[in-house]
Amino acid sequence: MLTWAAVLVGGAVGALCRFTVNWLVERRSRPAPWATFAVNVVGSLVLGLLAGTGTALPGWVGALVGTGFCGALTTYSTFGYETVELSRSGPGGRGRAALNVLATLVVGLAAAALGWQLGNLT
Template identity: 80%
Template sequence: MTWAMVLLGGAVGAVARFGVNWLVVRGSRPSPWATFTVNVVGSLLLGLLAGVGTALPGWVGTLVGTGFCGALTTYSTFGYETVRLAGTGPVGRGWALLNIVATLAVGLGVAALGWQLGRSF
């Protein structure tokens, strides 16, 4: 049953990631904004799940945490887009550094916020 929860959550998460990418970058040149968006949303959601903890049935963590958030968020695309930005010259290296700092700071911040919100339930 665990694999079915991961599969179902992953299918929904992958479609959600595609949708966010389409909404954020449609008609514009490639940018890391869609990846930043899904990573921040996923961090918030995982923080919330961690904060709620055992108040939820275990299958919810498998479905939402492992399946949905696992397919929604992406470290590999974050890495690729950051390297691609850095390779575009001095301005691109600045954007790459900003992408790293913002992704880590905002991701950790919203995960902590989600955890605090989850604990309040």
Template identity: 70%
Template sequence: MTWLLVLLGGAVGAVCRFGVNWLVELRSRPSPWATFTVNLVGSFLLGLLAGLGASLPGWVGVLLGTGFCGALTTWSTFAHETVRLAGSGPAGRGWALLNLTLTLTCGLGAATLGWLAGHQL
């Protein structure tokens, strides 16, 4: 049963990630903003699930945490985009540093806010 929950959550998460990429790239040239967005949303949701903790049935964590958030978020693409930015010249190195700083800081902040929200519910 666990694998089916991961599969279902992952399928929905992957489609959502594709949709966010498509929407962001409609408005701008390829950039790390889509990856930034999905990683923040996933960090918040995982924080929320952690904050809710034992009040949730275990299958919810498997479906949403492992399945949905696992497919939605993409730290490997974040790393690839950051390295690509850094290799694109002096201005790119600045953008890479900004991407790194914002993603890590905002991701931890989003997870913390999610945990606090879940803990209050």
């Protein structure tokens, strides 16, 4: 499979998943960065899983899942934007922004570590 095609297909699926998660979360919750948090944690888990498998998978899987799917699913720019917006959201905004950063980093790294461990089981 051509690398560019794998990235294209993975990116299309990842973008659709991100859009769907965002749509579902926004319908059910008040304004908060929950959708971005969710996709970034899931992306960290998937990338950890992929990395944990090492060379057990063919190279095109890395392009499809890692670069394409996870690249379109996760978002650092939206995370940054939403964190700034939280910090400007009135009393307690800076605390909520700091909590968003801390939670995203801690849970994201834990998800990646869990994925790595699960990937090593193969």
